[in-house]
Amino acid sequence: MNVIPAIDLLGGRCVRLYQGDYEQPQIFSQDPVAIAQQWVDQGATRLHLVDLDGAKAGKPENWDAIRKIVQAVSIPVEVGGDCAPISE
Numbered sequence: 269m270n271v272i273p274a275i276d277l278l279g280g281r282c283v284r285l286y287q288g289d290y291e292q293p294q295i296f297s298q299d300p301v302a303i304a305q306q307w308v309d310q311g312a313t314r315l316h317l318v319d320l321d322g323a324k325a326g327k328p329e330n331w332d333a334i335r336k337i338v339q340a341v342s343i344p345v346e347v348g349g350d351c352a353p354i355s356e
Contacts, residue, residue: 271312272312272314280330281297281298304340308343322349
């Protein structure tokens with residue numbers, strides 16, 4: 269079995285939404301890159317990122333945090349939350 273850790277991004281922070289409610293986020297970290305690196309250090313072979321702001325807005329909103337994570341880790345990263353490709 270391959271477990272893929274997910275990092276939910278809201279306002280550039282790592283969060284979990286209480287019952288999917290954007291008004292009730294539980295903030296886990298202000299530093300998504302550090303959290304991504306922790307997953308890699310614990311043996312993750314890939315990461316799943318969710319742009320919660322992007323899902324709500326219908327367009328990418330956390331591209332800066334996503335880009336930093338992708339540049340910092342050496343494993344594949346997949347992104348969800350209405351993150352159409354963006355030219356750099």
